[in-house]
Amino acid sequence: MSNSPYIVEMNHIIKTFPGVRALDDVSFRLKSGEVMALLGENGAGKSTLMKILSGVYTRDSGDIQIFGNSQIGDLNPRKAQDLGVSIIHQELNMCSHLTVAQNIFLGREVCNGNLLDDNAMNEQAKEVLSSLHIDIAPQTVVGTLAVSKQQMVEIAKALLCDAKILIMDEPTSALTSVEINQLFELIRELKRKGCGIVYISHRLEELQYIVDSVTIMRDGKFIIEKPFNALTMNQIISYMVGREIKEKFPHTLTKKGNKIFAVKHLNAGKLVRDVSFDVFEGEILGIAGLMGAGRTETTRAIFGIDPKESGEIEINGRGVNIKHPEDAIKAGLVLVPEDRKRDGLCVKLSVRENIALPNLDIICNKVGVINRKTERNLVKKAISGLRIKLTTEEVNASSLSGGNQQKVVVGKWLARNSSVVMFDEPTRGIDVASKVEIYHLMNQLKEQGIAVLFVSSEMPEIMGVSDRIVVMCDGKITGELLRQDATQEKIMEYATQFENKLGSR
Amino acid sequence: MKKILIVVCVLLLATSLFAQGAKEDSGYKVYLITMDQMDQHWVNVDKGAQKAAQELGGVDYKWLAPDVKDDAKQIESINNAVAGGADAILLAANGPNAVTAALKEAESAGVKIVYVDSAANYPAVQTLATDNTAAGTTAGKELLGALTSSGVSSGKIGVISVNSATASTVARENGFRIAFEGTGFQILETQYCDGDAARSKDMSANFITQGVVGLFGANEGSTVGIGNAIAEAKKSVIGVGFDKSDMILSLIKGGHLLCTMAQNPDVMGYEGMKTAVKALKGEAIGASYYDTGVSVLTKDNL
């Protein structure tokens, strides 16, 4: 038993997934009675680190000490729970058909002999809930509760498992200000009881009300750990994004022309709120932001996949009414989606069939019979134009490399003389050479006078390729930057500009 | 020159006579090809064919059948028979259309085809099978007779069959209804049990509750259910059915079923063999369809 004040100590943690080093010699410490914020961009490694602590993943190397005891060998969720580690996921994990008490005691039911003792469980649940000042009856069916209340039930459940180390992943995203205050009270109560809390959040403005210390990660590495009061917000953002941008991105300067694409006051659910922007001839508009900011949802609403509540779309000055993707395609607006394997390609069909698919109206005659010659020419043109590497166009789309698959997705649209092409995370999971080809392609399109929208989570990329950048946060557009004015810090500032539910500073 | 020619001709004639005679010596090769080898039904067909073969003499008889009911395997059997030099085959076709191609080839090889129990969609010398409709009428007549002789001339009759698609049971039901035309009895809506004797028993019990005086089962499962229901209800309901099985026989012996219609597979084999040999000898055949009929099995003749 060491005399260290730290209840969690992780040192030199390394975790590799195929092709990527998710955690590179990372350290992390947590004291009893402390709220430690764990900050970093998407992909920095925060979730991975916490999953290792809670036993969901196993580390490749490095040591972990919990309450001074070295953990030799691998943890699993049950073991971690027994040691007092509990994780409250962002995606709630409750059985919606069971009651609050039943969920709290799931897997550790209180029994009278061999029979369930529901009375005892209801009593104990009531106790835990009231000790945390949560006003929910234990017999309430969880599916009928608001998400915020479900979150509180999860916290109560963690406590009942005697959790002394509580990891909370974006706990306030679904809460109103009143509920956030309640949650923070709860967290203070837990601190008093000696629990250590890891608080993962992008809502930097809220941290001041609850956080004691900050650990910042970037690109799988540990950057710094300091008491919260010792850093300014700007410094925090700087540490989060302050990488040296070594890559050079191909960027062409094209004269800006007329407005060819306009989105006005688009509303589509919680993640697309009053979104408006314009795209001009000869420019690439980048859309930056964190995961869950609403960028993909915006492209889907524009393309007609998701229904929208209100808003107008204009192409070349004329309004277009888009209710389904077909309408968008007919209007000359196309989307290269985020999940190419699921939404962009028919993986079991050949490359030729994929490229031909949205172009059948061009390829078929009036009766609907496919003209083989037209099809072949169209496909060949797409393949050579994009330099897609394949042996023959008959191979299954799934057999191509990520980069070539993405080119097929793009290729099927290019035959159509579109006016607007939206790219959603086009270079995710693609090798470097193919990435460059995609950047060149986007430049080509903009030179041809096609409006290009480019959604990406990789800041260097967005800053390198776009002419103008629009930043989204929590469904709204929070900032706009010209290429020459954009810095990583400014983008991150806009990207974390959540509505401060707790009032201004 | 002329002399040599005459000698050659005589030799040729003699050889051809010999050839005929040689054929007569080894007899006609007749193959029986059934649906499988296990069902008692086919065993009886084989027995009948064997009996006829012995009686007739000069027949080289073989029984071929796949181990399970399967179209592809039956086609194989037919081809094997033809390759083995069959002169005639007695066939119980699995399905009416599956084997027609193989039969065409057999016929062009000169093989005579006789159907036993189930015909295929291909012309043959004769088909020997149970005329299910006639059998149904026989069953109906038995029931009618028993009812009238016990003084009952009107009332409700229940019918339990398998399903609305199986040709054989549908034909039996139709035949049954014919026997009751113009009588004072009302036949209620047929109930289908899918061959499940337990379901048949429930349905029969319901009929009995409705006050039927007679019950008819179109196959083994249906009939067993009827017998069990009558046994339990202890009411004076008369039941007749189809097929022969240990359970049905014991229900008849116990007095719960009046009688059952049993097919005559041995007649199919016996008469089928006789027809085949007649055809090979070039004799006239007669009718193209031979009803091998049903035997009415009652308590008395068991």
Place this chain on the structure above:
Amino acid sequence: MSRDKFGLVRRVLAIRGIGQVLTVTVGLIVLYVVFGIMNPVFFSSRNIANLLRQIAPILLIGIGQSYVLITGNIDLSIGSVVGMSCMISATMMAKGANPWVAVLVTIICCLALGLANGLLVSFAKLPPFIATLGTMTIARGIAQIANNNYNTDSIGEAAQGFRDFFYYGKTFGLYNTIWIALVLWLIFNFILTRTRSGRHIYAVGSNVEAARLSGVNVISATTKAYLVSAFVSCVVGLITAATSGMGTMDAGNSYELYAVAASVIGGISTLGGQGLLFGTVIGASIWGVLQNGLQFAGAPVAIRNIVIGIIVVVSVLLDVIVRSGKGSRKKHISIVA
């Protein structure tokens, strides 16, 4: 005193899922009355006794299918296990084996199949539709070869005790079959509502990931449900053998679908995680009343099939429409693929 009564009523009404159960109970009563009006013989005491005895096997297979549906899966092998059980037990008895030895052997064989179902679905992670389609075929095959591809001979005089126990005998004025169904329903309802295993079965159907992360043994819970299903199907097979006095290879044809119908009509959701076993009683009763009543009403087969089909489709539609929400559509597809 009257306050107590209200409290009880209120508590009953608060049970999740009681709404549908009450609705179908009303439906059952209406159906019963309508059929009786169409043919008063339907109300006779003789028919009531028969009717209850006809409902019993449907309730039993309903219990099994309900358990499996609650875990979010499906069991298509139920009918074939009934056939397998009928044939194995009848073959042994027809050959002179002691009926109770035959019963024991049959139970073991059926439970083995249930175990296979459970492991295929939860351990090998096969889609339940495919896995139980496979075991359905295997069980039906076993039913066929049990007596070398024939139906069996009579199970004989020595089996009269067996026949009375499972079907023909009466105890306290009710047919034994009814008692068997009732007792087994009480036991399995108890297990489902008052034991840890039962709670886990609901949890796995509600959110299998949440259950897993809470330390619930998902493989154990899923397999238990399939074992229950195999057991009750086995009992129904024994009842069938007792009824007929012999084994038919066709026994149990299509029963898995009747079991789904009884469960869904009774309020068990095909999406998993909810439903009351009491609802299955009502669902099975409605099924039995339909079969029996339509015969008394003299309905031709076509009408009967259409009526039954419509009721089943409407029940499943209501189930999906009322219960569907975000995410449950994904779950629904998981039964099939």
